[in-house]
Amino acid sequence: MEKKIRKNEEYVVDIIDYGMEGEGIAKIDNFTVFIPNAMQGETCKIHIVKVLSSYAYAKVVEIIKKSEHRVKEDCDTYQRCGGCQLRHMDYEETLNIKQRKIENLLQKTFGENSGIKVAKTIGMGNPYHYRNKAQYPVGITKQGEPVIGIYAQRTHEIIPMENCLIQLPISEQIAFAIYKFMKENQIPAYNEKTGEGLLRHIVIRVGLHTHEIMCILVVNGKKLIKEQELVELLVKRFNVKTVVKNINQKNTNVILGHENIILHGDGYIYDTLGEYTFKISPMSFYQVNPVQAELLYQVALEMADLGKEDIVFDLYCGIGTIGIFASKYVKKVYGVEVVEQAVEDAKENAKINQVKNIEFLSGNVETVFTNLMEKKNIYPDVIIVDPPRKGLEEITITNMLAVEPKKIVYISCNPATMVRDIELLKEKYETKLMQPVDMFPYSKHVEVCALLELKNCQ
Numbered sequence: 001m002e003k004k005i006r007k008n009e010e011y012v013v014d015i016i017d018y019g020m021e022g023e024g025i026a027k028i029d030n031f032t033v034f035i036p037n038a039m040q041g042e043t044c045k046i047h048i049v050k051v052l053s054s055y056a057y058a059k060v061v062e063i064i065k066k067s068e069h070r071v072k073e074d075c076d077t078y079q080r081c082g083g084c085q086l087r088h089m090d091y092e093e094t095l096n097i098k099q100r101k102i103e104n105l106l107q108k109t110f111g112e113n114s115g116i117k118v119a120k121t122i123g124m125g126n127p128y129h130y131r132n133k134a135q136y137p138v139g140i141t142k143q144g145e146p147v148i149g150i151y152a153q154r155t156h157e158i159i160p161m162e163n164c165l166i167q168l169p170i171s172e173q174i175a176f177a178i179y180k181f182m183k184e185n186q187i188p189a190y191n192e193k194t195g196e197g198l199l200r201h202i203v204i205r206v207g208l209h210t211h212e213i214m215c216i217l218v219v220n221g222k223k224l225i226k227e228q229e230l231v232e233l234l235v236k237r238f239n240v241k242t243v244v245k246n247i248n249q250k251n252t253n254v255i256l257g258h259e260n261i262i263l264h265g266d267g268y269i270y271d272t273l274g275e276y277t278f279k280i281s282p283m284s285f286y287q288v289n290p291v292q293a294e295l296l297y298q299v300a301l302e303m304a305d306l307g308k309e310d311i312v313f314d315l316y317c318g319i320g321t322i323g324i325f326a327s328k329y330v331k332k333v334y335g336v337e338v339v340e341q342a343v344e345d346a347k348e349n350a351k352i353n354q355v356k357n358i359e360f361l362s363g364n365v366e367t368v369f370t371n372l373m374e375k376k377n378i379y380p381d382v383i384i385v386d387p388p389r390k391g392l393e394e395i396t397i398t399n400m401l402a403v404e405p406k407k408i409v410y411i412s413c414n415p416a417t418m419v420r421d422i423e424l425l426k427e428k429y430e431t432k433l434m435q436p437v438d439m440f441p442y443s444k445h446v447e448v449c450a451l452l453e454l455k456n457c458q
Contacts, residue, residue: 004031005029005048006048006051009048010045010046011058012046012064013026013027013028013033013046014026015035015039017040018040018097018101019034021036021444022097022444023037023038024038024040024044026044026058031056032055032056033048033057033058034055036059037059037060037088038060038063039066039069039088039089042063042067043065045060045062045064046059046061047059047061069092070088070090075087075164077150077159077161080152081152081161082152083150083164083443084166085444086443087165091441092123094442095121095123095436098436098438099118099119101415102415102448105415106419110423116431116432116434117432119433119435119436121437122292122295122435122438123441124291124438125291127438129165130441131166131167131168131289132205132271132288132289133203133206134175135201135203135255136201137149137158137200137201138158138190138199138200138202139190139191139192140197146179148175148178148202149161150164162176166441168206170204170238171206174202174234174238174240175204177237178217178234179202181226181229182199185226185229187224187225190220195251197220198219198221198224199219200220201216201218201248203215203216203218203246203256204216207280208290208291210269210270210272212269212271213241213242214240214243214265214268214269214280214282215234215242216256216260216282217246217263218255218257222247224245227263228263234264241265241269242262242265243262243265244263247260256282256283267282268280270352273293274325276321276325278321278345278352279348279349279352280319280345281341281345283341284318284341285319285342286318286321287321288439288440292447296411296447297322297325299449300384300411300449301325301326303407303409303433303449303450303451304326304382304407306330306382307330308331309330310382311332311333312326312333312334312382313334313380313382314326314334314335314384315383315386316337316365316385316386317337317342317346317360318386319345320346320347320350322384322386323346323358324349326384327355331357332359333358333359334358334372334380335358336369337360339362340362343361346360365387365396366393366395366396366399369395369396369399370395379403380403382406382409383408383409384408385408385411387412389413389414389417390417391412391420391421397421397424401428405454407451408425408451409449409450410450412449412450413439415436415446418448418450422452425452428455429454430453431450431451432452433450433451434449434451435448436448
């Protein structure tokens, strides 16, 4: 059957909805077209760039009728950079899109009447310069010149950047100082295509409340040219607390290698969330937006409504943040995490905060979860999960259904896999509420916290 539309054709369309990545959706003879930078309620002239069997992609040629929520873009590299997707609309509209994204997923999975309430997305008071972790790739331009910046969307072409509105200004200043030093001292930039060159990434982590700074130099080799001179510059000019050389000689998209060599300081920084202090290593997972992370944890604990005799399993616990937050309300917390360094950091964080009723265990969640129940006879009253984007493993869901905790608080960075898992848990659990939190303002991403209650629990 011949396709209704063809590549390179132009149409005038009405934008009727938003897609999962915040792009506009139009219908041409009931054929779906996804259009980045188009907004619901607009009329646009579009150019078809790709046609697949059941949908197509297009770009905006002209906006004939503008949405009242459209704003002037405030970033020169926004259209090419992959860091933000929604800078062409006012902030309130981005929050509405994120709420509707979850509602649409629920409707697709459960039908029109899922019975699950999705609350309004909790926004950020000042949604700018919120990232406490910056990762700058270093590479070579087509002209053979070194470049740092950020990858263009869906490519590994590096776009030079200045005045990024989501990174901390200090991170950008440090990155450009390193770039200048690199050029002046002829430190070769990494070339992805050939595997040659030395400096491949600059990673900067900043404690929002402590202002402590860690700088990680990711190197394709063991020795960095004039590394001590560079360290002295960073410490003297920016008061960097610790500098770490990370060795990554593999042909991989993974930024950090497994070997860290401390060039200055102790290899850690500290930051505070709420009343607690956390130790952060180069490999630690730590929320990149700590302002919103505090809000997210408050939401999770309110949902959990913990009691003094409760035993809590904190699965995929990272460096122990949410488990430590929960500890003062309960009898015992067991945190489980596969990354050994994160578990070591979590144990240290418990000591720093003098939390004695928490135990952190290293290993695959599904294995440790099973061992806690079958070998140690420990069963949770409440489970808190914050899994990676792929969601929960099947055995973890099986264990949850078998052990029947009275509540599951599910925190997710990927609503699609969260809704999939909720569907698998619906046999015994009713999802009472889903609360989106805007952890990444002006991006397509949204964090969600959901409360699941055991159906027969009185």
